[in-house]
Every structure is written in C-alpha cells, then in structure tokens.
C-alpha cells in the first residue's frame with residue numbers, strides 16, 4: 001500500500017534531475033503522475049521508466065512560462081486521471097552572471113522560468129484545487145540561494161526568494177480548501193545545474209548550464225565530497241505530499257548541510 005494511492009500528481013521539469021526522481025518516487029508510492037518538461041525526449045524517457053517499474057503515468061510537453069501551456073498541463077491530469085491532488089513545481093533554470101555583467105535576457109529567463117512559471121502553474125491548478133475539502137498539496141522548489149543569496153545569482157536568488165513568499169501567500173489563500181503549500185530550499189544537488197560547465201556539451205537557450213570547474217571543486221571540498229543526489233532530494237517532497245502532513249503549510253524546509261540561516 002503506497003502512501004499516495006489514488007492521488008494524481010503533476011510534476012514540472014520532471015524529465016531530469018530532482019523532478020524526475022520525484023516523479024519516480026511519487027509513482028512508487030502509488031500516485032498517477034504527469035511528467036512535464038519542455039524537452040520531449042527526456043519527458044518521454046522519464047515516463048517510460050516509471051511505467052516500466054509499474055507506475056501510472058503520462059507525459060505532457062509544456063513550457064510553464066506560457067500561461068496556456070500551464071493550463072493545458074493541469075487539464076491533462078484531470079482528463080487522463082480524473083483529478084489533481086499534488087502539484088510539484090520543480091522546473092527551474094540558472095543563468096549565472098555577476099550583476100554588472102548580467103544581461104536582460106539572463107535576468108528575465110531566470111525570473112520567468114523559476115518564479116513566473118511556478119505562479120502560472122499554481123494559478124492554472126486553482127480551478128481544480130480551490131474546492132472545499134480538496135486536501136491538495138503544492139510543493140514549490142526554492143534554493144538556499146533564495147535565502148542567503150549567492151554571488152552571480154541575482155536573478156536566480158531573487159526568483160527563489162520570491163518563491164518562498166509566493167508559497168506563504170498560497171498557504172494563506174488556500175488553507176480554507178484544505179490545500180497546503182510548502183517549499184523546499186535545497187543546497188547543492190548533483191544535477192546538470194551543479195556539474196562543471198566545462199564538462200557539459202549541451203546548451204540551453206544559447207548558454208551552457210552548470211558552474212565553473214573551480215567552483216565545483218570548491219563545493220565538493222566544502223561538502224566533504226558528498227552532495228545530495230536527486231533521489232535524496234525527492235524525499236522532503238514526499239513528506240509534504242502525504243495526507244499525514246495536512247497541518248503543515250507555508251513552510252520553507254532547508255534541505256542543505258553546511259549551516260543554516
């Protein structure tokens with residue numbers, strides 16, 4: 001008997017990294033999951049792997065920055081699985097640069113995908129979740145960068161800080177419907193966002209993702225050679241998603257070693 005039997009979950013950015021591991025874990029716990037990503041190849045692969053392990057899933061290619069896409073994504077869950085109980089806003093991107101060199105495009109992209117995209121999905125879910133006794137769960141993804149700030153991340157830190165505030169607003173507005181809204185602020189997780197830029201061939205919107213090799217080495221030293229895997233990172237999301245967490249809302253859980261703020 002899984003913890004999420006009978007639930008329907010939408011997970012954005014679930015073609016890779018933390019979103020993918022979360023989709024897999026929630027499906028293993030019995031939820032029917034809608035795997036979202038902008039990249040069809042990875043979304044389809046993620047859904048295939050979930051299916052192969054006995055999970056119920058579909059994938060939906062949608063860009064969460066686009067309002068109509070966000071609406072279509074939530075509709076797809078209801079059309080295919082008959083409801084929408086859990087929304088995990090995991091899609092995110094970095095566009096790092098120091099403030100004096102940050103371009104308008106870099107600022108806009110980080111704010112759009114991380115903050116506006118999260119808002120778009122919550123607003124699109126409103127028509128399904130704002131119902132008496134819904135018992136819904138929204139889990140947003142922030143970062144310790146959004147709490148402490150980080151050099152070269154003015155755009156990303158502002159978006160991730162905004163997500164913490166947005167989480168609290170949703171908690172206030174939707175508590176009356178039994179919907180909780182929490183967020184997880186991760187420290188470094190081993191995904192393409194924290195790999196050495198020099199080791200990545202792929203570009204997203206004309207830029208390599210990741211961090212300089214030197215920063216990667218410093219990070220691994222700081223964390224004594226071990227940072228979270230995407231599978232590790234999925235667990236706090238499951239905690240917030242389960243029915244037993246019905247009285248926990250408006251929180252930002254810091255999932256990070258290395259001190260706290």
Ligand SMILES: NC(=O)c1ccc[n+]([C@@H]2O[C@H](COP(=O)([O-])OP(=O)(O)OC[C@H]3O[C@@H](n4cnc5c(N)ncnc54)[C@H](O)[C@@H]3O)[C@@H](O)[C@H]2O)c1
Nearest residue numbers: 013016017018037038063064090091092143186188189191
């Ligand atoms: N990796 C870390 O160290 C770390 C730390 C703190 C927070 N986070 C956050 O965790 C979340 C997941 O990051 P990750 O490290 O797994 O990254 P990732 O790049 O491995 O996965 C993110 C996925 O989101 C998808 N995506 C990007 N823009 C999208 C859009 N507009 N619509 C739909 N999908 C889109 C990408 O295609 C990708 O598959 C992000 O919000 C990120 O900011 C990551």
